[in-house]
Amino acid sequence: xxxxxxxxxxxxxxxxxxxxxxxxxxxxxxxxxxxxxxxxxxxxxxxxxxxxxxxxxxxxxxxxxxxxxxxxxxxxxxxxxxxxxxxxxxxxxxxxxxxxxxxxxxxxxxxxxxxxxxxxxxxxxxxxxxxxxxxxxxxxxxxxxxxxxxxxxxxxxxxxxxxxxxxxxxxxxxxxxxxxxxxxxxxxxx
Amino acid sequence: xxxxxxxxxxxxxxxxxxxxxxxxxxxxxxxxxxxxxxxxxxxxxxxxxxxxxxxxxxxxxxxxxxxxxxxxxxxxxxxxxxxxxxxxxxxxxxxxxxxxxxxxxxxxxxxxxxxxxxxxxxxxxxxxxxxxxxxxxxxxxxxxxxxxxxxxxxxxxxxxxxxxxxxxxx
Numbered sequence: 540x541x542x543x544x545x546x547x548x549x550x551x552x553x554x555x556x557x558x559x560x561x562x563x564x565x566x567x568x569x570x571x572x573x574x575x576x577x578x579x580x581x582x583x584x585x586x587x588x589x590x591x592x593x594x595x596x597x598x599x600x601x602x603x604x605x606x607x608x609x610x611x612x613x614x615x616x617x618x619x620x621x622x623x624x625x626x627x628x629x630x631x632x633x634x635x636x637x638x639x640x641x642x643x644x645x646x647x648x649x650x651x652x653x654x655x656x657x658x659x660x661x662x663x664x665x666x667x668x669x670x671x672x673x674x675x676x677x678x679x680x681x682x683x684x685x686x687x688x689x690x691x692x693x694x695x696x697x698x699x700x701x702x703x704x705x706x707x708x709x710x711x712x713x714x715x716x717x718x719x720x721x722x723x724x725x726x727x728x729x
Numbered sequence: 730x731x732x733x734x735x736x737x738x739x740x741x742x743x744x745x746x747x748x749x750x751x752x753x754x755x756x757x758x759x760x761x762x763x764x765x766x767x768x769x770x771x772x773x774x775x776x777x778x779x780x781x782x783x784x785x786x787x788x789x790x791x792x793x794x795x796x797x798x799x800x801x802x803x804x805x806x807x808x809x810x811x812x813x814x815x816x817x818x819x820x821x822x823x824x825x826x827x828x829x830x831x832x833x834x835x836x837x838x839x840x841x842x843x844x845x846x847x848x849x850x851x852x853x854x855x856x857x858x859x860x861x862x863x864x865x866x867x868x869x870x871x872x873x874x875x876x877x878x879x880x881x882x883x884x885x886x887x888x889x890x891x892x893x894x895x896x897x898x899x
Contacts, residue, residue, distance in 0.1 A: 559790075579793070583816035587786035591817075594790020594798075597774055598751065618779025619786075625777065716821045720793045727795060 540675055542636045542698040543568045546607075548679040552686060553577070553605060556632075557723065559592040560607040561585070563643025564702030565636060569607065571703065574710060576722040582712055586616030589633060593619065595723075596628035602726070603630050603686055610637040610651045617660060623691060624665030632685040633666070633693045640700035661693040668692040731898040736866055737762035740828070740891070741770075743870035744799055747877050749826070750774060751791045751798035753784035755806055759830040759896040763801060781806030785813035789823045797877070799826040804833065804849040805842075807888070814886050815856060824880035824887075826873075828863075831890040836897070853888055860888035863895050 542565065550572050558578045560566045566580035581588045592606035613619075613635050623631065639652035651657060662669045668690045672678045678696050685692035741763055744752070751774040752767050754760060767775040774796075778784055784800040791798040802810070807829050818825040832839070833846020853860045859879060863869050872889060880887040 557793075581817065581821075583820060584786070584813050587782065587789075587813050587817050590783040590786025591790045591793075593783075594751075594787035595794055596790075597776065597787070598791050598794035598796040616780075616783065619783055621779050622776065622783055712820060713822055716823075720795075723793050724795055 540673060540678070540696065540698050541701060542638070542696070543571075544675045545636070545678045545696055545698065546572055548675050549682045552683055556603040556605045556686070557595055557599070558605045558607065559588050559595070561588045561609050561612045563706050565607050565609055567703045567706045567708060570708045570710065574708075576718045579719040580710075580715055585612045586619070588612060589616060589619040589623070592631060592633070593623050593628065596631035597626065599723070600628070600630055603632070604628075605632045605682075605686070606634065608633060608635045610635060610639060610649050610657060611641045613657060614649055614651075614655070617664075620661050620664035620666060620693070624667075627667060627691045629689040629691060631691050632682060633691070634682065635693060635695045636698050637695050638698045638700040642700050642702050643706060646700055658693075658695045661695070666691055666693045669695070671695040671697060673697050732759055732762055733896055733898045734762050736869075736895045737766060739866045739869050740863065740873070741766045743873045745770075745772070746870060747874050748797045749799045749877075750796050751776065751787070752801055753778055753787050753798065754801035755781050755803070757803040757806070757830055757832070759832070759891060760801055760803070780809060782810040782813040785810055785817050785825065788825050789817055789821065792823050799828055801828050803830045804890075805845045807849065808845060808852065811852070811856065814858070818886045819856075822884035824877075824884055826877050826880050827886060827888045829888055829890050830896060831862075831892050834893060836893045849890070858886050858888050859883075860890060862890050862892050864892040865895060869895070
């Protein structure tokens with residue numbers, strides 16, 4: 540299963556969500572499908588995409604939030620799972636692309652390649668709904684169900700360690716940030 | 730435990746008057762009253778963290794959402810948050826109000842706090858983070874308001890160091 544195919548499979552579902560991604564391949568691939576003002580790519584600060592999405596979810600309880608996390612990033616901030624589980628925002632869908640690799644820096648294997656089980660960690664942290672998917676169709680269904688449901692969900696998507704040729708996009712980091720905030724403020728005025 | 734309850738109340742009331750509606754916090758001795766007060770206030774979203782750096786992400790999300798927030802942490806928590814502060818809050822120009830208990834400074838009895846105390850201000854300066862002190866109740870609200878104003882006009886993290894003189898009664 541390719542992450543790009545997963546992203547393509549749910550792209551249309553993201554139109555009315557606020558989306559936060561991690562850096563590198565995940566950001567570049569979502570951007571390559573077509574940037575939208577409701578997408579925020581956290582191009583550094585590994586581990587904090589989940590916390591940023593969590594902050595959005597707490598402050599905007601009527602808005603669906605999707606975080607595209609990765610195994611390397613989540614392993615850097617496992618505590619976010621216990622924090623999210625403590626408050627259980629019902630509007631947050633936490634997707635973890637697990638390619639068992641720090642792909643964006645050269646493909647070094649992460650601990651999920653040697654048996655660390657992110658689904659098990661998330662469940663034991665107290666995330667109420669956790670599942671692992673291995674096909675694009677299951678991925679699409681699981682994200683759609685999570686968006687339609689009202690329960691904090693972590694979807695671990697096992698994907699191949701394959702990414703785009705480059706990671707730099709033509710969207711500057713700060714431009715992305717101002718556009719994202721302006722988009723959210725415009726929603727509040729509607 | 731001689732942590733000052735009156736000073737804690739003054740700080741919390743000042744945060745509320747500055748429209749802070751979300752506090753992320755990791756407990757430490759000097760912050761216990763503040764966290765308890767926040768926990769009992771239905772108008773305040775209190776987020777108890779596993780590690781302080783999470784609070785940088787949460788405050789960034791709050792800022793995008795249009796909600797004013799603040800981080801409550803010990804200076805060792807500030808040390809634990811540096812990457813998030815630099816590569817999220819500073820890089821993405823996020824106004825971040827940080828209230829940091831200044832342990833390990835003059836009067837500190839706990840040996841384990843002292844090394845962090847030595848480097849706190851040097852690290853704030855090295856990171857280019859404007860900072861000031863909360864050292865007496867009469868100026869708390871003004872300083873918090875000024876710090877928040879600067880954070881929002883300059884779109885960057887700003888720190889207030891909670892001093893022993895304010896937080897500890899003995």
